[in-house]
Amino acid sequence: MSAPRLEIDLQKIHHNARTLVERLAVLNISVTGITKATLGSPEIAKTLLDAGVSALGDSRIENIKRMREAGVDAPIMLVRSPMLSQIDQVVMHADISFNTELDVINALSSAAQKAGRTHGVVLMVELGDLREGIMPEDVGSIVRKILKLPNIEFKGIGTNLACRSGVSPDAKNMGKLSVLADSIDATFDLEMEIVSGGNSGNLGWALSGEDTGRINNLRLGESILLGLDPLHREPIDGLHNDAFKLIAEVIEAKTKPSQPWGKIAQTAFGLPPPITNQGDISQVLLALGEQDTDPDGLTPPPGIEILGASSDHLILNAKENRLAIGDEIAFQMKYSALVRAMTSPFIVKIMKI
Numbered sequence: 001m002s003a004p005r006l007e008i009d010l011q012k013i014h015h016n017a018r019t020l021v022e023r024l025a026v027l028n029i030s031v032t033g034i035t036k037a038t039l040g041s042p043e044i045a046k047t048l049l050d051a052g053v054s055a056l057g058d059s060r061i062e063n064i065k066r067m068r069e070a071g072v073d074a075p076i077m078l079v080r081s082p083m084l085s086q087i088d089q090v091v092m093h094a095d096i097s098f099n100t101e102l103d104v105i106n107a108l109s110s111a112a113q114k115a116g117r118t119h120g121v122v123l124m125v126e127l128g129d130l131r132e133g134i135m136p137e138d139v140g141s142i143v144r145k146i147l148k149l150p151n152i153e154f155k156g157i158g159t160n161l162a163c164r165s166g167v168s169p170d171a172k173n174m175g176k177l178s179v180l181a182d183s184i185d186a187t188f189d190l191e192m193e194i195v196s197g198g199n200s201g202n203l204g205w206a207l208s209g210e211d212t213g214r215i216n217n218l219r220l221g222e223s224i225l226l227g228l229d230p231l232h233r234e235p236i237d238g239l240h241n242d243a244f245k246l247i248a249e250v251i252e253a254k255t256k257p258s259q260p261w262g263k264i265a266q267t268a269f270g271l272p273p274p275i276t277n278q279g280d281i282s283q284v285l286l287a288l289g290e291q292d293t294d295p296d297g298l299t300p301p302p303g304i305e306i307l308g309a310s311s312d313h314l315i316l317n318a319k320e321n322r323l324a325i326g327d328e329i330a331f332q333m334k335y336s337a338l339v340r341a342m343t344s345p346f347i348v349k350i351m352k353i
């Protein structure tokens with residue numbers, strides 16, 4: 001079989017999605033399945049919908065278009081603020097987008113009128129992680145303006161934590177979002193449909209037994225795909241962590257010294273890594289590199305150590321393992337490795353049903 005390749009177990013993804021959907025359903029929290037790490041894979045999108053997610057979300061309109069073209073007709077949200085240069089496509093392919101700028105929402109309104117469509121808007125609120133979001137005290141005045149815009153439907157509010165700064169969801173910041181939802185509903189005499197508390201980093205909080213208040217939606221990517229809680233990258237109870245496996249092929253296997261020799265300058269990717277002298281080792285090269293994945297996000301099989309990587313080579317210490325040219329090694333993946341492998345044209349994707 002061709003290598004490098006990504007083997008994707010759709011049943012494991014289905015199990016993870018279904019389990020999280022069920023755990024959250026008892027709290028009246030729906031799940032938006034986030035597909036961005038999969039390059040908008042239609043097969044994975046269909047698996048998530050089959051497992052009971054109420055909608056799909058992606059950060060890239062190109063991925064959303066790909067899913068639409070493959071016949072995915074579920075509600076899809078664009079979870080990154082739309083670019084003005086892509087407004088027409090956003091209105092065409094996404095039902096809802098997440099927004100923080102009035103200029104963009106005005107443009108969505110014009111584009112939606114032109115296309116004869118209605119576009120849903122969720123306003124993202126800044127609660128401390130300092131990525132996207134409107135400062136809480138400014139949300140009301142923006143709602144007032146967008147309620148007047150033709151072909152725009154105000155759907156609700158959301159927030160995103162644990163991404164740029166690693167701020168954890170807790171009773172305080174989630175409580176703030178609930179209070180804001182109540183106050184906007186009261187001010188404008190409405191009942192907003194969506195209060196989206198955040199991403200996979202919110203699961204620990206949501207399932208802790210604490211009052212989840214007005215939060216009725218989470219947007220889950222990593223937890224479904226890899227079964228990990230991103231706050232501490234710990235496995236989530238009852239989920240699979242190996243739905244994705246990256247397989248690469250051995251192209252050199254030699255006994256070599258562990259220490260380089262000669263005058264040391266920079267490497268292909270900056271400063272050389274610190275090397276401990278282990279004497280002679282079984283050094284193995286795989287045809288896999290920075291162009292294919294994030295080597296730091298790979299977990300090798302037991303008894304094998306990753307020593308380094310360049311654009312096209314992964315260097316291993318095979319220790320006691322006898323590896324021959326043409327042998328294959330399978331890695332478990334962290335999010336960074338998954339995102340890059342899914343988006344690399346060099347990696348063949350193989351779906352196991």
Ligand SMILES: *Cc1c(COP(=O)(O)O)cnc(C)c1O
Pocket residue numbers: 034036059079080160198199200201219220221222223230
């Ligand atoms: C990527 C993303 C998510 C999903 O994050 P995970 O940690 O993979 O669950 C949710 N919301 C937004 C806005 C995102 O950009």
